[in-house]
Amino acid sequence: MSDLDAATDQELLSAHVAGDPAAFGVLFARHRDRLWAVALRTMGNRDDAADGLQDGLVAAYRRAATFRGDAAVTTWLHRVVVNACLDRLRAAKVRRADPLPDDLEEYRDRGAAASAAPATEDPADLSVRSERRRLVLDALTALPAEQRAALVLVDMEGYSVAEAAAVLDCAVGTVKSRCSRGRARLAEVLAPLLTDTSREADHPAAGNPPPTRTVGSTEAPRGPPTPA
Amino acid sequence: MTHDPDPRSDPAPAEEQVRRLLADARHTEPMPEDVVARLDGVLADLAARPAEEPAPRPGRAERVADLAAARRRRTVRNLLVAAAAVVLIGVGLDRVDLSAGDADSATSAGGSAESADRYERDELNSGEAPQGAVPNDSDLRGVDGALALPPVRLSPERFGTQVRRLQDEARVSALDSRSYTAGKSDLARLDAAACPTDAWGSGRFVVVRYDGALGALVYRRVHGDTQVVDLFLCGSDEPARSVTLPVP
Numbered sequence: 001m002s003d004l005d006a007a008t009d010q011e012l013l014s015a016h017v018a019g020d021p022a023a024f025g026v027l028f029a030r031h032r033d034r035l036w037a038v039a040l041r042t043m044g045n046r047d048d049a050a051d052g053l054q055d056g057l058v059a060a061y062r063r064a065a066t067f068r069g070d071a072a073v074t075t076w077l078h079r080v081v082v083n084a085c086l087d088r089l090r091a092a093k094v095r096r097a098d099p100l101p102d103d104l105e106e107y108r109d110r111g112a113a114a115s116a117a118p119a120t121e122d123p124a125d126l127s128v129r130s131e132r133r134r135l136v137l138d139a140l141t142a143l144p145a146e147q148r149a150a151l152v153l154v155d156m157e158g159y160s161v162a163e164a165a166a167v168l169d170c171a172v173g174t175v176k177s178r179c180s181r182g183r184a185r186l187a188e189v190l191a192p193l194l195t196d197t198s199r200e201a202d203h204p205a206a207g208n209p210p211p212t213r214t215v216g217s218t219e220a221p222r223g224p225p226t227p228a
Numbered sequence: 229m230t231h232d233p234d235p236r237s238d239p240a241p242a243e244e245q246v247r248r249l250l251a252d253a254r255h256t257e258p259m260p261e262d263v264v265a266r267l268d269g270v271l272a273d274l275a276a277r278p279a280e281e282p283a284p285r286p287g288r289a290e291r292v293a294d295l296a297a298a299r300r301r302r303t304v305r306n307l308l309v310a311a312a313a314v315v316l317i318g319v320g321l322d323r324v325d326l327s328a329g330d331a332d333s334a335t336s337a338g339g340s341a342e343s344a345d346r347y348e349r350d351e352l353n354s355g356e357a358p359q360g361a362v363p364n365d366s367d368l369r370g371v372d373g374a375l376a377l378p379p380v381r382l383s384p385e386r387f388g389t390q391v392r393r394l395q396d397e398a399r400v401s402a403l404d405s406r407s408y409t410a411g412k413s414d415l416a417r418l419d420a421a422a423c424p425t426d427a428w429g430s431g432r433f434v435v436v437r438y439d440g441a442l443g444a445l446v447y448r449r450v451h452g453d454t455q456v457v458d459l460f461l462c463g464s465d466e467p468a469r470s471v472t473l474p475v476p
Contacts, residue, residue, distance in 0.1 A: 021275040022275070024275075025268070025271050025275070032259050035259075036258070036259035036263065037255040040255050041254075041255055046263075047384055047469065048469075050263045050266065050387075050388060051387075051388065051470060054266070054270055054471055054472060055471070057270060058270065058274070058474055061271070061274050062453060062454070062474075084472075088470065132249070132253075136250060137253055140253070151250060155247045155250040155251060156255075183246045183247065186249075193245075193249060194245045195245065
């Protein structure tokens, strides 16, 4: 293992700024899958995600010396990439002919880890999952870019609200508001996929009703004939 | 003081279900190999240009030396490009295909020769080009009627790599300020093919076929050490793709 592989993110960035030609590549390789996931979900399709990620990569490489160290390096990397993606979306310089994310079908056939579902999953269940994901991603793509980015970071990537605020370079309350409004909008669009828990509370429980108490006979019990 | 609830901690039932749906739709696959290769290429480009590395600023003498070295590199590159152009004309083939091959040819003469080898006669008209209103490549003649250089073929999957390669190769060499008017002949070719370009803005134009559709790459004016390249397709005023490149 080389020294660079053992270095922390901060050390790699410092080495890059000091002129190490390999340091930034190691840093980027370390985080690229997660950056890719964020870019893909923010942009909505793989071509635009690749373009946005390249913008962010070039910007991060060039601006590494401006990193102030007031956040984690990975947070800063995400910030640069997300901003590059949002800049593209805001400038409307993205392809809109095919608004549906196109990665689901494409990745299904790639590699041994292609499907997140277990190999033994029922094909019907797999189809339902795939269709549900498609609907969710379709609805996500229709959200305003800022709301989408907040939801991608918080609900998809699992960042805390504070971390997402650092990535998006805005107030924590702004992230909360964007998440809340985005989820509310998604709840409307995805209503057919949601279970109506409030209505279920008024309904009887599923299955057979519990047995009622047996009613006793008013006649004398029948017994064996008594001998005369 | 009112407490603003954290949306992660106390969501409404519907909101919680939405969160679960979003979590289930999280992308868990690694970055695709073609994107890895593309971005690794960009990183290699960036790392191969020591004069532009974010290292401490050099002194005046070093800057002069760097500028001289850059000028020499440009001169060599332009000579190679000119030589490659002569080879292309000499061969007399009429199709360029950048959609094949993975290796970056960079700025070497070998790379340009590779491009020459990838010329493919009549392949564009063999079925990829849409029929009907889409301009035919045979319409892409210069304003004087001379046979113009045919469109470069780009594929959606390898767009970034191909655009970067084109930046280095003959088609968009010498990206100085004069080049931004030098693409007018390509503009005229598109206009002749009933493909209006008025709304595409200024830049160095390179006629391309992208996924079978005719259009142009527009290499914008360099800002700082980066350059934006937009892809426009005939019939649309919005860029179909856009990418940022480090400047050679």
